[in-house]
């Protein structure tokens with residue numbers, strides 16, 4: 001039986017309720033629900049996953065009977081800002097909205113010493129690791145063409161220091177105007193390419209800095225250096241924002257060989273439906289991955305002092321998924337001027353997304369948006385928990401497929417079959 005205090009690694013996890021998206025199409029069901037699963041583990045790796053109805057357990061094999069508890073693969077936090085995190089506590093009043101947050105952040109930059117960034121980012125990584133994250137992508141503000149920001153190198157060192165615990169990817173978050181000149185764009189891409197295999201080229205695309213030529217230069221420079229791209233895209237409710245549509249057209253026009261991720265895409269929700277859906281059709285064709293960031297969108301979009309917001313800002317996630325577009329959900333900012341809440345538990349952002357997007361079947365369908373690291377790199381699908389992959393698992397004893405993600409704070413996190421974190425009520 002599953003003993004909450006047992007820290008010995010099991011070789012079998014039996015009677016686990018896995019999400020439907022992870023199971024084969026011919027997985028047996030009972031009363032409309034997937035049958036429970038037995039997960040066989042050896043040397044920290046998945047051996048196979050079988051329906052529990054086929055007696056496959058060996059009484060002599062160390063087992064945990066999780067008695068129908070929900071089980072997920074390790075979590076992916078596809079979009080964070082470790083350079084900015086935990087800065088809110090030292091700031092004064094911050095104007096509401098995205099541009100007010102940017103102004104506050106620029107004032108705080110003078111405090112960003114290597115030690116300051118390292119301490120704040122380390123706290124974030126520790127929280128993420130304990131929450132069950134094994135892959136985290138962070139953006140890093142990069143304001144000038146000539147100077148590499150302090151945080152870029154600090155985050156690179158942290159990626160090395162944490163490589164046994166999680167994959168830490170860095171994306172350069174550069175204003176689009178830095179790419180207006182093609183030679184500057186090329187030089188920036190060369191710097192990112194020289195930063196190692198976990199570095200991505202990024203940019204901030206918004207109607208306030210719109211420059212289609214600069215966006216083309218960014219993609220051309222990335223292609224030249226074999227870089228994947230991750231863009232802050234149309235993070236606004238201005239229906240004239242056309243960054244996503246232009247990116248999809250450029251990817252097709254250039255036959256861009258790398259992979260593109262676009263975060264936010266809030267403007268889609270404010271556009272005429274036929275225009276927004278045409279953009280999504282193009283995004284699907286271009287194999288662009290979308291990342292939705294519900295917490296910051298809910299806080300920053302339609303934000304006016306003294307007024308209750310009426311618009312949600314979340315992008316068209318259902319329409320995107322219906323077109324086969326890979327949609328990830330992530331934390332974004334945590335405890336900084338952009339978002340005062342957050343905990344590096346992707347399920348916190350997920351809970352906001354389920355409500356804001358009125359998402360059906362959160363566990364069986366949408367939990368996939370928290371678990372697909374392969375969607376960050378394009379290429380062939382590589383779902384988690386295949387035979388031979390690490391037994392990186394989360395067990396939620398107190399939640400259910402109907403109430404998920406409620407009561408998921410309590411969880412046991414296994415990494416390569418070993419317990420690395422255990423959050424449980426002592427009552």
Ligand SMILES: [Zn+2]
Nearest residue numbers: 139232332333
């Ligand atoms: Zn962001």
